[in-house]
Amino acid sequence: NFALDTVNGGKPMKATIVNVQDKPRHVIRAEKKKRQQTQYLLAACAASxxxxxxxxxxTIQRFSTHLEPGQDFPFLELFLSLLFTVGAAVGMEMYARLAHKHWWHESWMWALPEEWRAEWNKPFWKLHESHHEPREGAFESNDIFAVANAVPAISLIIYGFFNGGVVPGMCFGAGLGITIFxxxxxxxxxGLVHKRFPVGPIGDxxxxxxxxxxxxxxxxxxxxxxxxxxxxxxQELEKVGGIPELDRxxxxxxxxxxxxxxxxxxEEKAVEEPVKL
Incomplete structure (x- = not known):
C-alpha cells in the first residue's frame, strides 16, 4: 500500500512515495514483547x-486408594499432610533466600569481575546472570532453577502417592507445598515483578x-x-533499614x-474522536 502526494494548493509538487505499512520501531518492539508475554503466559497457565x-x-486418589474397606478415614495422616504442605511452602521461601544469596550470587563477590569469582559458584551464577540482564525471547537460562526445584517435588509426590502410611503422607504433602510455592x-x-506476562487483578x-x-x-x-x-x-528490608527506600x-x-x-x-479519546477534514 502506497500513498502519492501530488497536489498542494492547486500546484503540482514532487511525488512522494510513502510506505504506510512501515511501523515505528516502538510499535514493533511492543508487538514483539506482547508475543513473548503471550508465549510465556500460555506456558505458565498450562503448567499451572x-x-x-x-x-x-x-490427593483424592491417594487417600481413597490406601483406605481399606471398613477402615476409618485417616484424619491424622491428612492433617500431617496438610501441615507439611504449609511447612514446605514456607520452607521454600527460606531455601530460596539461602540459595539466592550464597549459591547464585555470593553477595560478597557477585559484583566483582567474573575471573575473581569462586570457581564452584560460576555455573550457578552463569545461569542466574541471565536474570540480571536484558532478556531476549520468552525464556531465560535462569528458568532452569524452576525445573530443578520440580524434581524433588515430583519425587516426593510420587513416593507419597504410591505408598500408604503417615510418612508417605507427609512426603506427599511436602511435594504439594513445593509445587504451590x-x-x-x-x-x-x-508475572507481577518482571512483567513476563499480565497478571490481571493480582497486580492490585x-x-x-x-x-x-x-x-x-x-x-x-x-x-x-x-x-x-x-x-x-x-522483613529482610526492615533489618537493613530499607523501608524508607521501599516507600519511595x-x-x-x-x-x-x-x-x-x-x-x-x-490515546483512547483520540481514536474515538472523528477526523476533521
Whole structure:
C-alpha cells in the first residue's frame, strides 16, 4: 500500500512515495514483547492448570486408594499432610533466600569481575546472570532453577502417592507445598515483578505490590543484594533499614501508574474522536 502526494494548493509538487505499512520501531518492539508475554503466559497457565488439576486428583486418589474397606478415614495422616504442605511452602521461601544469596550470587563477590569469582559458584551464577540482564525471547537460562526445584517435588509426590502410611503422607504433602510455592513464585516474580506476562487483578493487591517493589530493590543492589527472598522480602528490608527506600519506590510506582492510565485515556479519546477534514 502506497500513498502519492501530488497536489498542494492547486500546484503540482514532487511525488512522494510513502510506505504506510512501515511501523515505528516502538510499535514493533511492543508487538514483539506482547508475543513473548503471550508465549510465556500460555506456558505458565498450562503448567499451572495441569499441575493444580493433577495435584487435586492425586490427593483424592491417594487417600481413597490406601483406605481399606471398613477402615476409618485417616484424619491424622491428612492433617500431617496438610501441615507439611504449609511447612514446605514456607520452607521454600527460606531455601530460596539461602540459595539466592550464597549459591547464585555470593553477595560478597557477585559484583566483582567474573575471573575473581569462586570457581564452584560460576555455573550457578552463569545461569542466574541471565536474570540480571536484558532478556531476549520468552525464556531465560535462569528458568532452569524452576525445573530443578520440580524434581524433588515430583519425587516426593510420587513416593507419597504410591505408598500408604503417615510418612508417605507427609512426603506427599511436602511435594504439594513445593509445587504451590513454585506456582505462586512464578505468578508474582515472573508475572507481577518482571512483567513476563499480565497478571490481571493480582497486580492490585497492596501486599503483592510491596513485594514487587522490594524485589526491584534487590535488582538495584541498593542494600548489597537484600532482599534475597520474595514473599518475606519486606522483613529482610526492615533489618537493613530499607523501608524508607521501599516507600519511595512504591510512591514512584504509583505516580507512574497514574501517568500511564492518563496516557491510555488520551490515546483512547483520540481514536474515538472523528477526523476533521
Amino acid at each position: 492448570l495441569g499441575i493444580t488439576a493433577t495435584a487435586i486428583i492425586a 513454585g506456582i505462586a513464585y512464578m505468578f508474582v516474580h515472573d 493487591v497492596p501486599y503483592l505490590r510491596k513485594i514487587a517493589a522490594a524485589h526491584k530493590i534487590h535488582h538495584s543492589e541498593h542494600f548489597d543484594g537484600v532482599p534475597w527472598g520474595l514473599f518475606l522480602s519486606i 519506590m512504591l510512591e514512584a510506582a504509583e505516580l507512574r501508574q497514574v501517568a500511564a492510565k492518563a496516557r491510555l485515556a488520551e
